[in-house]
Amino acid sequence: MTDLQRRLGVTDAVLIGLGSMLGAGIFAALAPAARAAGSGLLLGLAAAAVVAYCNATSSARLAARYPASGGTYVYGRERLGEFWGYLAGWAFVVGKTASCAAMALTVGSYAWPRYDHAVAVAAVVALTAVNYAGVQKSAWLTRGIVAVVLAVLAAVVVVCLGQGSGARLDVGSDASFGGVLQAGALLFFAFAGYARIATLGEEVRDPARTIPRAIPVALGITLVCYALVAVAVLSVLGPSGLASAPAPLADAARAAGADWLAPVVRVGAATAALGSLLGLILGISRTTLAMARDGHLPRALSAVHPRFAVPHRAEVTVGVVVAVVAAFGDVRGAIGFSSFGVLVYYAVANASAWTLTPAEGRPARWVPVLGFAGCLLLAFALPWVSVVAGVGV
Structure with a gap:
């Protein structure tokens, strides 16, 4: 069996995107972004949001035109040529594998810090099993995860806004253009989950209608949540x-006098990381499936389970690789490395969208141009270690 089954509606697709975006990114990326941008943190968030909007619009139009698993790997191949598709697919698989390990280690560090690597491996094994049982079960689990994370973020916002000061939101002399760009690149890590919707092109009902609706809805909800959280914590x-907070949301809750909320935030962060990890494994396995079909990865990985209708060999392979990296890796630096790979991936998506004709649903001309330029600008604004490692891989 080589074909997937269309089981997901608009709500399922939106929730899978939310589960991927409302993940550990907002719990983990705020502190390094604040170190880079200082008081210009909110400007960095705005830069990430603009680039994310362009990427999401381009991806949605392309996904409606090419409703197949693989996302930008397929779009780049069809619109720009074999090399560009492969570049996008490779950047996505490698960058997101590192991101998977980072999310797994985040689960471990919040749930049981003393045994973080062991918990990380257990989380990868458990979520790989959930994905193996079928994409519909993944969507059901994501509903619960999204509900928990939204409740925790709402509690943090309410508590912090009640005690915060608007003066702390002013942009001062410590903010620089380069710092704001680097913060935007780091915060982009927290927005990148909408790619998971596009990679499910073969598993959503009526993809030409479902995907263009689901991507902007998921991105819009996420942007509102992130903006509220950033303003509340910064205030x-x-x-x-x-910048110096090891656990920004928990530390903000304590500073606002709500010590009772700190352990709740820890549970929320672990749950968010689980949701992000679930969506990441789902997305990487679908891109792996598409690349295996074309022979860019071993063709054995293109098999689809006859009962569960999932790319089971691709999912198990991705799970094993992520478990090994999580067992021996370090979460530090993973955000920058992952952001570089994903920004390259979306640069190819925007270049592909530029080639669409009006009859094919081409977006406004400025969208792919701004998205392409923004992706490259943010990618090379990252710390040099992330840039060198990303270019090398």
Whole structure:
């Protein structure tokens, strides 16, 4: 069996995107972004949001035109040529594999810090099993995860806005253009989950209608949540306090006098990381499936389970690789490395969208141009270690 089954509707697709975006990114990326941008953190968030919007629009139009698993790997191959499709697919698989390991280790560090690597491996094994049992079960689990994360984020926002100071939101002399760009690149890590919707092109009902609706809805909800959380936490801790916070949301809750909320935030962060990890494994396995079909990865990985209708060999392979990396790797630096790979992936998506004709649903001309330029600008604004490692891989 080589074909997937169309089981997901608009709500399922939106929730899978939310589960991927409302993951550990907002819990983990705020502090390094604040170190880079200082009081310009919110400007960095705005830059990430603009680039994410362009990427999402281009991806949605392409997904409606090419409703197949693989996302930008397929779009680049069809619109630009074999090399560009392969570049996008490779950047996605490698960058997101590192991101999977980072999310797994985040689960471990919040749930049981003393045994974080062991918990990380257990989380990967458990979620790989859920994905193996079928994409519909993944969507059901994601509903619960999204509900928990939204409740925790809402509690943090309410508590912090009640005690925060608007003066801490002012942009001061510590903010630089380069710092804002680097913060935008780091915060882009927290927005990148909408790719999971596009990679499910063969598993959504009526993809030409479902995907273009689901991507902007998921991105819009995420942007509102992130903006509220960033303003709330910044108003309590200030730029310097946020930059040095090991657990920004939990520390902000304590600073606002809500010590009871800190352990709840830890549970929320672990749950968010689980949701992100679930969506990541789902997306990587679908891109692996598409590349295996074309012979760019071993063709054995293109098999689809006759009962569960999932690319089971691709999912198990991805799970094993991520488990090994999580067992021996380090979460530090993974955000930058992952962001570089994903920004390259979306640069190819925007270049592909530029070639669409009006009859094919081409977006406004400025969207792919701004998206392409923004992706490259943010990618090379990352710390040099992430850039060198990303270019090398």
